[in-house]
Amino acid sequence: MHPQTRDAPGDDGLPHSRGWERGPGGEGLPPRSPIRRLPPLVASRIAAGEVIERPSSVVKELVENALDAAARRITVELRGGGLDEIVVTDDGHGIEVDDLPLAFVRHATSKLAHEDDLMRVGTLGFRGEALASIAAVADVDLLTRTSASPHAWHVAVRSGHADAPVPATRTVGTTITARALFAELPARRKFLRSRAAETGQVTQLIGALALAFPSVALTLTAEGRRVLETAGDGDLVATIIAVHGRATTGYLIPIFEDTDERAPTVVRGCLGWGEATLPTRAGITLLVNGRWVQSRSLTFAVDEAYRSLIQVGQHPIVVLDITVPPHEVDVNVHPRKAEVRLLHERAVFAAVQRTIRRTLAGVGGPRPSSLLDGDSERDGWPADGGPANGQGAGAWTRGLTVLGQAGGTYIIAEGAAGLYLVDQHAAHERVLAEQLRAAWDGPTGQQALLEPAVIEVAPRAIGALRERLPEIAATGYDVEPFGDGALIVRAVPAALADRDPLRTLRDTIEALADEAPADDWCARLAELVACHTAVRAGDHLSTEEMAALLDQLGEADLCQACAHGRPTAILLSHTQLAREFGRLY
Ligand code: ADP
Ligand code: MG
Numbered sequence: 001m002h003p004q005t006r007d008a009p010g011d012d013g014l015p016h017s018r019g020w021e022r023g024p025g026g027e028g029l030p031p032r033s034p035i036r037r038l039p040p041l042v043a044s045r046i047a048a049g050e051v052i053e054r055p056s057s058v059v060k061e062l063v064e065n066a067l068d069a070a071a072r073r074i075t076v077e078l079r080g081g082g083l084d085e086i087v088v089t090d091d092g093h094g095i096e097v098d099d100l101p102l103a104f105v106r107h108a109t110s111k112l113a114h115e116d117d118l119m120r121v122g123t124l125g126f127r128g129e130a131l132a133s134i135a136a137v138a139d140v141d142l143l144t145r146t147s148a149s150p151h152a153w154h155v156a157v158r159s160g161h162a163d164a165p166v167p168a169t170r171t172v173g174t175t176i177t178a179r180a181l182f183a184e185l186p187a188r189r190k191f192l193r194s195r196a197a198e199t200g201q202v203t204q205l206i207g208a209l210a211l212a213f214p215s216v217a218l219t220l221t222a223e224g225r226r227v228l229e230t231a232g233d234g235d236l237v238a239t240i241i242a243v244h245g246r247a248t249t250g251y252l253i254p255i256f257e258d259t260d261e262r263a264p265t266v267v268r269g270c271l272g273w274g275e276a277t278l279p280t281r282a283g284i285t286l287l288v289n290g291r292w293v294q295s296r297s298l299t300f301a302v303d304e305a306y307r308s309l310i311q312v313g314q315h316p317i318v319v320l321d322i323t324v325p326p327h328e329v330d331v332n333v334h335p336r337k338a339e340v341r342l343l344h345e346r347a348v349f350a351a352v353q354r355t356i357r358r359t360l361a362g363v364g365g366p367r368p369s370s371l372l373d374g375d376s377e378r379d380g381w382p383a384d385g386g387p388a389n390g391q392g393a394g395a396w397t398r399g400l401t402v403l404g405q406a407g408g409t410y411i412i413a414e415g416a417a418g419l420y421l422v423d424q425h426a427a428h429e430r431v432l433a434e435q436l437r438a439a440w441d442g443p444t445g446q447q448a449l450l451e452p453a454v455i456e457v458a459p460r461a462i463g464a465l466r467e468r469l470p471e472i473a474a475t476g477y478d479v480e481p482f483g484d485g486a487l488i489v490r491a492v493p494a495a496l497a498d499r500d501p502l503r504t505l506r507d508t509i510e511a512l513a514d515e516a517p518a519d520d521w522c523a524r525l526a527e528l529v530a531c532h533t534a535v536r537a538g539d540h541l542s543t544e545e546m547a548a549l550l551d552q553l554g555e556a557d558l559c560q561a562c563a564h565g566r567p568t569a570i571l572l573s574h575t576q577l578a579r580e581f582g583r584l585y
Contacts, residue, residue, distance in 0.1 A: 041159065051129060051130065051133045052130075052134055052137050053188075054082075054192055054201065055082025055086060055181060055198045056201040056202045056204075056205050058086050058134050058178050058181065059076055059078075059082065059086060059088065059205060060205055061125070061130035061134065062086070062088035062130075062134075062176050063205075063218075064124035064130075064209075065124075065125055065131075065174075066092050066174065067092075067124055067213060067216065068123045068124050069173075070092050070093055071091050071092035071216065072091055072216055072217065073090070074090045074091075074217070074218050075218075075221070076219070076221070077089075077221050077222075078202060078220070078221070078222040078223070080195055081194070081195025081197070081198035081222075082181065082195075082199070082202060083181045083182070083192070083195065084179065085177065085179050086178045086181070087176070088175070089173065089174075089175045090173050090174050090175075091171070091172065091173040092173055092174060093172070094144045094145050094146035094147070094174055095146065095174065096148075100153060100162075103131050103155070103162075104155075104160075104162045105132060106128065106132040106133075107128045107132075108128045111128075132160075134178055137181060137184070137188075138180060138181045138182070139178070140156075140157040140176065140178050141154065141156055141175075141177040141179075142174070142175070143168055143170050143174070144174040144175070145171065145172050145173065145174075151167050152169055152170040153166065153167060154167075154168035199222045199227070203220060203222075204282060206218055206220045206228055207228060207243040207285075209292060210243055211240065211243060211285045211292075211319045212290065212291070214232070214233075214234050214235060214238075214239040217230055217231060217232025218232070228243065229242065230242045230243070236254065236270050236319065237254065237270060240252055240272075244272075244283060244317050248275065248276040248317055250274075251272055251274040251275050252276060253271045253273060253359060254269075255267065255268055255269050255270065255271060255359050256359075264344065264347065265323070265344075265347060265351040265352075266322070266323040267321070267322055267323075267352055267355040268320075268321045269287075269320040269321045270319045271316065271359055271360060272318060273309070273316070273360060276316065276317040277310050277311070277314040277316055277317065278314065278315055278316075278317060279313060279314060279315070281299055281315045283315060283317035284299050284302050284303070284318050284320075286298050286322065287320065287321045287322065288340050289323055289324065290321070291340070293340050294339065297345070297349070298322075298348075298349070301349040301353055302320065302352065302353075302356065303316075306318075306356065306360075307523070308523070322348060322351075324343075324348060329342055400414065400415045400420060401415070402543050402546045405540070405541055405546065406421070407538075408537065408539065409424060409537040409538060410423060411541070411546045411550065413546075413550060417574070418572050418573040418574045419577065420569050420570070421569065421572070422549075422550065422553070422568060422569040423567070423569065424539070424541060424546070424549065425534050425537050426567070427549055427550070427568050427569070428535045428549055429527075429530045429534040430530070430568055431530075431534075431553055432529070432530035432533060432534055433526045433527050433529075436495055436529060436530065437522065437523060437526045440474065440475055440522050445476060446476045446491045446492070446494060447492055447494045447497045448478075448490065449489065449490060452490045453488070453489045453502055454486050454489075455486065455489060456485055456506075457487060457506055457509050457510060458485070461509045462481050465479075465481065474522060476491065476494060476496075477491065477492055477493060478491035478492075487506075489502060489505065499533045500532075504533065508528045508529065508532075535549075553568070
């Protein structure tokens with residue numbers, strides 16, 4: 001609650017004689033000032049500051065208004081990172097001249113008539129605050145025309161005061177120009193970052209809105225240069241490529257689930273894999289009931305679902321459109337409506353993770369080889385394991401014939417689609433990790449040691465370990481700290497009994513101490529154990545061992561990546577081979 005925005009009671013009503021006002025140690029406080037009502041313009045600037053923090057906030061409100069007005073084409077122009085000028089032009093339905101006097105009045109809106117409507121807001125805006133807030137921190141010009149009007153109208157707003165509309169010319173739609181942002185609020189301006197950084201923020205915002213509305217053509221220019229442009233033809237994959245670049249081409253999987261439309265949570269969208277990753281989470285775009293939201297917890301759920309499928313330190317490019325019943329989401333919890341509150345948050349997370357894992361497991365095949373050729377081969381997925389046929393995980397390893405081992409490291413195998421090279425360590429690691437997780441999902445087998453063993457670990461690892469004791473116990477280890485820097489082990493998981501369980505435990509604990517606390521300790525342990533115990537590059541394998549490994553890989557849930565996200569296998573398709581040898585042009 002911001003006291004300035006509350007109706008201040010004024011001096012008169014306040015009790016001055018109460019003892020607690022002086023309180024202990026009160027002598028050191030500065031003399032008390034009377035409470036005064038803020039001049040309206042100052043009050044409105046402070047309130048505006050909650051909504052309008054930076055150029056991207058202005059752009060968000062203006063573009064959302066254009067979307068609410070059913071625009072099909074919206075352009076955003078920035079000058080000086082948006083601080084000098086922001087122009088948003090749309091071809092929406094425009095504003096009636098009779099409504100213009102109210103457009104810049106706080107809490108005046110055409111989108112919400114009753115308080116009850118708040119629970120089923122169908123538009124992006126509903127508070128009737130944005131135009132008033134923008135006008136409080138910038139000079140604004142509005143040019144608008146409806147289809148019923150023979151000409152356009154222009155309204156100039158200076159220092160929060162709107163002039164009467166005057167006739168003007170333009171086609172149906174609205175153009176709003178905001179100039180000299182925060183010129184009267186030097187403190188606010190100081191908090192802003194460089195113009196380039198502000199442009200970056202707007203670019204991310206427009207990208208997200210473009211992904212939320214693939215049927216609307218959005219164009220962003222900054223300092224006269226085009227930064228982003230979408231076609232607005234409704235094609236989500238094409239929109240993702242427009243927003244995140246051509247490197248994502250061929251690595252985007254639309255979510256096709258037999259969704260029960262009556263299910264409480266429906267997840268649609270598109271998942272990136274392979275090259276479609278970024279070193280930041282900026283590629284994760286989340287929509288809840290069509291509204292772009294920034295939710296740390298939902299983003300985490302997405303990241304978590306991808307863990308071990310992509311390289312450590314990378315994050316996926318993902319667009320998720322999550323639909324929940326309108327009364328189960330509250331969009332009115334955040335001044336900028338950037339966050340939402342979900343009534344059944346956990347159930348929504350579970351649905352998101354389930355959808356991601358199912359869709360990615362359906363990819364099933366090895367990554368397309370990048371050895372010989374690029375783009376054209378991405379379409380040439382093997383018939384027995386391409387992303388499009390949805391045959392499920394592991395289909396590609398079926399019916400492979402082992403031809404031999406290269407460099408003591410790669411299994412060479414042949415299948416219907418061509419020649420496969422399988423990284424034996426990566427493949428074995430994936431198989432072991434899956435087996436361990438499966439073992440721990442069931443009742444945990446434990447093997448007691450004949451004599452308790454003491455193992456030494458780094459002291460910093462002991463601290464991290466204490467919080468993890470229950471989870472470690474769940475894997476079958478019976479472990480207790482034993483002074484500073486040692487552990488006493490009484491039992492080990494049966495699944496690890498012949499896999500050097502003590503060394504594995506020590507390595508895992510040390511490795512985990514250096515990582516941010518992982519959410520799922522068991523999964524992490526399984527990955528690390530698998531990495532430690534899998535066959536190594538350079539280990540000689542017999543043909544039978546290699547065939548057995550490929551079989552097991554076929555059964556693993558997610559066979560296309562090892563636990564660290566490196567590829568498990570590459571395919572040299574018949575087409576690629578034929579082209580390489582000049583048999584195909
Ligand atoms: P809200 O969007 O919450 O209603 P705003 O202050 O953003 O509040 O806008 C006030 C009103 O001005 C809107 O309710 C809408 O009727 C009108 N309006 C604003 N921008 C546009 C636009 N680009 N096209 C049509 N109408 C608009
Ligand atoms: Mg609005």
